[in-house]
Amino acid sequence: MLPKTYRLRLENETGQTLPSGDAVVTSNRWRYASGTPSFDSERTEYSLTSDLSDGSSDAGATRDNSSGAADGGLWVGGWFVFEVDAPASVSGYYAWYLEVSTDGGSTWDDALSGVPVVRIDVSSSGLVRRSRRLPV
């Protein structure tokens, strides 16, 4: 089951700043509806909204999976696609972590201590995509 309250964190360890807008995560989640599985439409789970310098990380928006969420929540799982457009002269990796809150979004895992979801090694510029099923 996806956590009741979660978010994604992106780490940049490439030696170069990642420009705003050059990292995005999308999903197709699913849940049970009247005993049978049901998909939602594509959703943006994470979007880099400011430049991310080398050696730093960025936490995405809080995702509410409770029954009180606007979409009804209670999503069991999902297929996620992680996309990053690496700039020139990169050498290293990008990584995303799944962070969980049990108090509705006030406190979270310490930075870079969430569940590692994907690591994308890069040595040249360009668009890279990887998919993962969550929960891990």
Place this chain on the structure above:
Amino acid sequence: MLPKTWRIHCEELYRSAGSYYIHARLTMIRWRYVDGVRTYDDTEHTFDIDCTPAGSVYSATQDNSSDKWQGADVVVEGRGEASFNTIQFRLWLEVSTDGGTTFARMPIPLLYTPRFTSASFTEVGRFAIGGDPCLG
């Protein structure tokens, strides 16, 4: 859960000489939960990949948006053209969250074949796609 939109990528790893074709046929028995009961598809689902160096190495896009199959047991059968000597390939699961415009592959291949030295190599392997209904 099987992805909402997915396909199989056939990646050539080795060939000893010449041009060739790999005809990979995937036969799937799919399942899902209906009112809490695990239910199998009435018929096998079959699709082919014609893996050639110059041509498409992807299966047709598989649309699970309506059927919402949660898992599948898969048998892979293959056949090579007579012109090759030794070939090796692996199969990747690729996922799309945007309905089939862009795809991203999962980290571990579904199937990693040995080096076949015969033109006929039926029942190349077996694997399962999908997961525990509680984990997603």
